[in-house]
Each structure stands twice: as C-alpha cells, then as structure tokens.
Amino acid sequence: MSDPTQSSVRNRLLAKLCPEDFNLLKPHLELVPLNRGDVLITPNQPIEYVYFLEAGITSIIANTASGRRIEIGLTGRDGLAGTPVLLGVDSTPHETFMQIGGSGLRIETERLRQALRQSSSLHSLLLRYVQAFTIQTSHTALSNGSHRIEERLARWLLMCHDRVDGDDLALTHEFIALMLGVRRASVTEALKILEEREIIQTNRGNIVVLDRLRLEETAGDSYGVPEAEYERLIGSFR
Amino acid sequence: MSDPTQSSVRNRLLAKLCPEDFNLLKPHLELVPLNRGDVLITPNQPIEYVYFLEAGITSIIANTASGRRIEIGLTGRDGLAGTPVLLGVDSTPHETFMQIGGSGLRIETERLRQALRQSSSLHSLLLRYVQAFTIQTSHTALSNGSHRIEERLARWLLMCHDRVDGDDLALTHEFIALMLGVRRASVTEALKILEEREIIQTNRGNIVVLDRLRLEETAGDSYGVPEAEYERLIGSFR
DNA sequence: CGGCAAATGTGCGGTACCGTACATTTCCTG
DNA sequence: CAGGAAATGTACGGTACCGCACATTTGCCG
Structure with missing residues (x-):
C-alpha cells in the first residue's frame, strides 16, 4: 500500500x-476500504486503529446493558473514529461502525500515540476536533430531549x-429509526411528509435531498450550532 | 489567600x-466561594478561569438561538468546569453555572495552559477526565431519547x-424541569410517585434521598455506565 | 403577624409518539 | 420469471407528556 500524499x-x-505533522503520520497511514456495517471500534475492547475517514460515514452509538441503542454522533471526512485515543484512553463503552460505506486511512493506536507525543501542534489540532465532536454530541442530547421527530430527522439528514x-x-427507514431511537413507522411517516413537500425524494433504500434550504428550515434550531463550531475550530467542512 | 495543601x-x-503536578498548580489556585446561580462560563465568551470544584454542583447547558435549554452534564468535586481549555479551545457555546452552591479552586486559563505544557502527566489525567465527561454527555443523549421522565429524574437525582x-x-421542581427539558408539572408528578414509594422525601425547595438503592432501581439502565467509566478512568468518586 | 412572592398541587383537553400488526411493494436470487 | 426476503405503507388503540390555567401552600420580609 503506497503512502498517501497530503x-x-x-x-x-x-x-x-x-x-x-503530516509526514509524521504518513508512513503509518494505511488506506482501507470500509464497508457498510464494518465495526471500527468495539465497545470495551482495545481500540486498535484510529481511522481518518476519506469517504463514507461512521455512527457512534451509546448502549445500555438492556440493549437500548442510540446514535450520539457521526463522522465523515470531517473527522476520525477513535477520539478516546486522543484523550489517552484505550477503550470506550461506545460502538463505532460504518453507516455509509467508504474508505479511510487508518493508523495503529500506538503509532498515533507516539506521533502525538512528538508533535504538540498535531495533538492540538486533534484535540480541537474532540471539542467540536463533543459539541455535536451535546446537541444530539438537546435535540433528543426537545425536538419533534420531524426536526430531528431533518437534522440527521x-x-x-x-x-x-x-x-x-443510501439509508433504510429501519436504520434511521435505530439511529434516532424511534419507531420505524414514525420515520416512514416523517419522510413521507418531507417528500410531499418535495424537500426530499425517496426510493427503496435511498433518499435524495432535493431542497437543502427547506430541509434546514424544517430542522429549525436543531441544526447549526455544532456545524458553526466545527468551522470555528477546524475550518470549512468541504 | 493561602495556598491549599494537597x-x-x-x-x-x-x-x-x-x-x-499538584505543586505546579498550587501557587495559582485560588479558593473561591461559588453560590447558586453563579455563571462560571458564559457562552461564546473567553473562558477566564478553570474551576476545580471542592463542593457544590455545576450544570453544563446547551442552548439554541431560539432559547431552548437543556442540561448536557453536571460536575461536582469529581471534576472541573472548563473542559474546553484542556482541549486547547478558548470558548464554548455552552453555559456553565452553579446548580448547588459550594466552592472551588480556580486557576487562570493561561496559567493552566502553561502547566499542561510543562507536565504531560497532568495533561493526561485531565484529558482522561474529559473522556469520562464525554461519556456522561453521551448517556444524557441516550437517556433524553429513550427513557421516561421518571427514569430520567431518578438518574438525575x-x-x-x-x-x-x-x-x-436543595432543588425546586421548576429548576429540575429546566435541566431535564420537561414541564414543571411533570416533575411534580414524578417526584410525588417517588415520594409515595418512600424513595425520597420532599419539602419546599428540598429533596431528601431516603432509599438510594431503590432510586437506582427506578433509574434502571439510565444510570451507571458513565459512573463506571469514571471509576475506570479516574478512580472512585468519593 | 400579615401580606406577598415563590413553590407546589392539580385538572383538562390535546398531540406526538408508541407497540403491534399486517398488507403491499420492491428487489434479488435461484 | 417465480419465490422469498427485505423494505415500505398504513392502521389502531394506548399512553406519556404537553400547554395552559388556576388553586393552594409555604416561607420570608417588612
């Protein structure tokens, strides 16, 4: 596997x-395909690799002993999977898996740790990302507690x-329901409403965003704060 | 103000x-009283001090432009107020204020930054705390999305x-309702049920925990994961 | 100790969402 | 191209919680 260029x-x-800093990581980065459903981080197991996503989306899931599951954040090429490593922690009760397939550059946990010790500017950027991600999780908590399904769905889309x-x-209703912690039928209904308004278009296992602006209107104040904070701390998404 | 001893x-x-590490901080720590309602961190304003709590409880609140507010975590002498500073960030959209009065040892942000640069073991411990706190926030998201008020109230108590x-x-129903993001009347009703079962006893502006074990039973799986993770990463609460 | 504000108790209609069930459609695979 | 599994549409009674309103109680302060 040849090394990537920045x-x-x-x-x-x-x-x-x-x-x-890039050159510090480069010899250890390995490009790997990441397919939908791949588990990048298993709950309470040592984190073997940190994944800088190149394409696709990961979900980070909190769960309880009795089997409740809900998404507490998601990441694409804006970030990485394995934030606990950046905080010096070797495992987490959360699960991280691929929600939409793609690829990533992965690095062994121990190699990354070495690099973090060597470069404070590297560590600094990645810690800022941790903060940005924390804000995302916080707003998920807010949204779960105070927004209706339609708004939460719009935010999530x-x-x-x-x-x-x-x-x-490429998403099924069933899957979205799991992520939001609601009934599948509720997702179907909320999507139908969005489709009637021609904000999205749905096909089996697929959703097309037609009118992003009105999707943002639908999301209301559930969307925006974490995104603005990411831009402030890291820079533009795109 | 005389320096504290460890x-x-x-x-x-x-x-x-x-x-x-303690001696590194010690000359800069200042013991301050913290009264109920004191705002330790103002949203989107520079964080001037980091507070290591000695007594009392802080709430960390997420809010939106349209005025929704909900608690995303809380801290007492298990932790500190000002986690963004540990991640190299100077401000946050969240507010931190005293929910129950107490006191804290505060340190100027810049002084703490210097100390973090000087001692990696100091930084390491405090980053592990950030991770523990993140797990708490995540479970607040889970709880907000999937537990009934009674369980969420029990967890929070x-x-x-x-x-x-x-x-x-020392808490009013009104205040608890704000923290949980629910109606005050819902809190009154849930508390009444707990009181009928003799799990708690309530007076005007005060709640007494009578039977902690049964309170934990009531909370079910909404309580426990973050607490276990704190113990694993930092050590015992008490 | 009387008056007042804060805190608490309670009621009522409304709604968002749940659990469950089942029919229908779509795609894939043999 | 038939058969089956996965995905989606829809229905229905039930419940948790809401918004709002108003009465009652409690402690405090003049």
Missing part, C-alpha cells in the same frame, strides 16, 4: 496539518448530507 | 495528581446525590 487526501483533519458527495443517501 | 483538597482530580455530602438536595 494533497490527494480528502480527510479534513489530515489536509489541515502542517507538512511536518443534513448531517449526513454534509458528509457525502452528491445528494443521495 | 491532603486537604477535596477535589478528586487534584487529589489524584502526583505531588509534583442520583447524579446529584453522588456529588453532595449527605442526602439533602
């Missing part, structure tokens, strides 16, 4: 690094749309 | 530091009880 890299964090090329999202 | 300090993080001496919590 100019060809699509991951926002890697692209943002100074050349020295927007967050996916932000992280994908084009306007197609 | 043995007399009640904050769990400070108590956990090696003596060298337990989290407060963990951080207070004795069994009394």
